[in-house]
Amino acid sequence: MSTAPDVIRSAYVQLTVTDLAASRWFWVDMLGMHVQYEDEDALYLRGSDELTHHSVVLRTASVAALDHLAYRVRTPEDVDRAEKFFTELDRPVRRVPAGSGTRGVGDAVRVVDPLGIPVEFFHDIARGERLIQRYDLHRGAQIARLDHYNICTPDIPAAYEYYQSLGFGCSETIEGDGERELYAAWMFRKPTVHDVALTHGPGPYLHHIGMATHESHQVLRTADIFGALGKEHHIERGPGRHGVSNAFYVYLRDPDGHRVEVYTSDYFTGDPDYETYRWNVHDDRRRDFWGNAVIESWYKEASPVRDLDGHLQPIAEGDLDEFSIKVGADGLGIVKPS
Numbered sequence: 032m033s034t035a036p037d038v039i040r041s042a043y044v045q046l047t048v049t050d051l052a053a054s055r056w057f058w059v060d061m062l063g064m065h066v067q068y069e070d071e072d073a074l075y076l077r078g079s080d081e082l083t084h085h086s087v088v089l090r091t092a093s094v095a096a097l098d099h100l101a102y103r104v105r106t107p108e109d110v111d112r113a114e115k116f117f118t119e120l121d122r123p124v125r126r127v128p129a130g131s132g133t134r135g136v137g138d139a140v141r142v143v144d145p146l147g148i149p150v151e152f153f154h155d156i157a158r159g160e161r162l163i164q165r166y167d168l169h170r171g172a173q174i175a176r177l178d179h180y181n182i183c184t185p186d187i188p189a190a191y192e193y194y195q196s197l198g199f200g201c202s203e204t205i206e207g208d209g210e211r212e213l214y215a216a217w218m219f220r221k222p223t224v225h226d227v228a229l230t231h232g233p234g235p236y237l238h239h240i241g242m243a244t245h246e247s248h249q250v251l252r253t254a255d256i257f258g259a260l261g262k263e264h265h266i267e268r269g270p271g272r273h274g275v276s277n278a279f280y281v282y283l284r285d286p287d288g289h290r291v292e293v294y295t296s297d298y299f300t301g302d303p304d305y306e307t308y309r310w311n312v313h314d315d316r317r318r319d320f321w322g323n324a325v326i327e328s329w330y331k332e333a334s335p336v337r338d339l340d341g342h343l344q345p346i347a348e349g350d351l352d353e354f355s356i357k358v359g360a361d362g363l364g365i366v367k368p369s
């Protein structure tokens with residue numbers, strides 16, 4: 032196998048949305064993301080800490096779906112390595128020369144990865160004005176940066192092995208007692224809990240985009256703002272404290288149903304001898320450290336994904352069903368004798 036591209040981090044996501052004005056209200060007015068560029072067909076957004084052109088691109092289309100996830104790679108040569116790596120895997124590969132792809136992004140390559148997820152690898156991207164201390168412009172949820180993707184796939188061991196082949200570390204897992212009974216895995220290149228999370232289920236689907244804030248009070252304030260405006264139906268799960276990652280979170284659904292997690296306070300994973308922390312699927316604290324139930328839609332709903340020609344991808348079913356384990360964090364808790 033040829034050398035894998037040197038991925039630095041999860042860098043941007045391109046989604047299609049059916050109503051750009053409604054999406055602008057959610058992602059700009061409510062989440063507080065900054066508009067780097069907009070026209071009648073698209074919005075290019077970034078968080079206050081982000082120095083590159085965008086981390087979220089919203090493009091108008093008749094169906095809401097994932098256009099592609101994008102990883103930034105360390106050098107321009109890593110774009111060539113990505114092209115070679117996925118060509119050797121006999122996956123769909125398309126070179127996207129500078130100026131012909133996403134605004135602000137240079138030479139790139141787009142692939143459909145072995146999990147059926149459309150992914151772009153790029154290095155060159157335009158810079159944006161430093162807004163880190165422009166507190167006068169920090170609004171709503173005060174999103175700082177894109178933190179991670181969460182994708183649904185029916186074969187977590189295979190997905191885990193694929194991301195390991197790309198040099199990703201594994202910070203945490205949720206496992207059953209059986210061989211290969213792997214429900215979820217959190218994988219990273221940047222030294223935090225994850226750039227991508229693998230969630231068992233029918234797929235390929237995009238489960239959610241994790242957007243980071245600096246502090247938990249911003250997660251609480253996000254929920255308060257949606258409540259104050261009578262838009263609480265956009266709040267799907269939380270606020271709460273995750274078991275896995277230890278992050279404080281709230282999950283929202285945007286006007287098209289794309290799931291967005293506002294997420295803060297996970298931890299450092301950058302030492303070379305970092306060891307994976309393994310949760311048992313029967314531990315009630317794994318999904319919510321306080322044992323709060325996880326609403327069914329969080330397990331059962333997700334965004335469809337497109338291929339390189341924009342067609343929606345077929346879905347394969349999985350063989351595990353974490354939602355069926357309805358104890359504590361996944362349903363009506365069975366109160367254990369203390």
Ligand SMILES: O=S(=O)(O)c1ccc(O)c(O)c1
Nearest residue numbers: 241273274275276317318319
């Ligand atoms: O619900 S989990 O604690 O498994 C969890 C941990 C980290 C995440 O980013 C997430 O979306 C979900």
Ligand SMILES: [Ca+2]
Nearest residue numbers: 263264266267
């Ligand atoms: Ca709700």
Ligand SMILES: [Fe+2]
Nearest residue numbers: 179181241292
């Ligand atoms: Fe997440």
